[in-house]
Amino acid sequence: MMARHEFRLFAVMAAAMAFALCGLSGCKAEPAGKLETAAIDDAKRWVTVGDKHVVNPLPTTPENIAEGKESFSHYCVACHGMDGQNTGVPFADAMSPAVPSLASREVQAYSDGQLHWIIEYGLRPSGMPASRGILTDEEMWSAVIYIRHLPAAGSVGEPRMYSDAAP
Numbered sequence: 001m002m003a004r005h006e007f008r009l010f011a012v013m014a015a016a017m018a019f020a021l022c023g024l025s026g027c028k029a030e031p032a033g034k035l036e037t038a039a040i041d042d043a044k045r046w047v048t049v050g051d052k053h054v055v056n057p058l059p060t061t062p063e064n065i066a067e068g069k070e071s072f073s074h075y076c077v078a079c080h081g082m083d084g085q086n087t088g089v090p091f092a093d094a095m096s097p098a099v100p101s102l103a104s105r106e107v108q109a110y111s112d113g114q115l116h117w118i119i120e121y122g123l124r125p126s127g128m129p130a131s132r133g134i135l136t137d138e139e140m141w142s143a144v145i146y147i148r149h150l151p152a153a154g155s156v157g158e159p160r161m162y163s164d165a166a167p
Contacts, residue, residue, distance in 0.1 A: 049123070054113025058141045060148070068146025071139035075131050076119075084146075085153040097126055103150050115144045 058064050073082065079089060084102035086092035092099035100107050110118070119140045122130035131140065 049110065049114045049117055050121075051113035051117040052111050054111070054116065056112040056116070056141050056144055058138070058145060060145055064142050064145050065149050067139075068142035068144070068149075071135060071143040072146050074139075075135055076143065079127070082156040083153055084150040087154045088157070095127055099127070101153075102147050103153070107147070112141075112144050112148075115147060116140050119143055 072080075072084070076084070079086075079092065079099050080102055081087040081089045081092075086099055086101055089099065102108075107115075118128060119135070120130060120132045120137075122128050135143070
C-alpha cells in the first residue's frame, strides 16, 4: 500500500503533468515583441552571421545588377518576391518570424559579406535556407548587388507562381 507521503508526491506530480498538458494544448506561435526582435537582430548582426568584413569582389555595374536579378529570380523570389519586398508572396507575413523586406533598414544594415554569408549558409531558426551548392559564389555575390539596388515595391509585379498568370 502507498504511504501517505508517496501519495502526496504522486498527486502533486499528476497535477503538475495535467497542468502542463492543459497549458501545452493551447500553445501557438506568437510574433516576437519589440525587445525580443531587437535582441535577436543584434545577436544575428554581431554574433551569428559571419563575414562582416568580407568585401564583395564584384563591382557594382548595370551588368552585375542584371546578373544579380537573374540569380535572385532562381532562388530568392519564392519567399521575397521579385522586388525583394515580399510583393505577391501570400505567406510572407504569416511566418514566424515573418519574411523580411530586403529593402528594410535591418537587412540593408548587414555588410555585403554578411548578406553573402546569409545567402550561402541560411539563417536559423528563421525560414531562410542555405543556397550553398545551388548558387555559385559569383551568383551569390551578384544577388548581394541586386539586394543593394532593389526596384520600388511592386514595380516588377508578383512572382508568377503566386499570380493569376500561373498555370
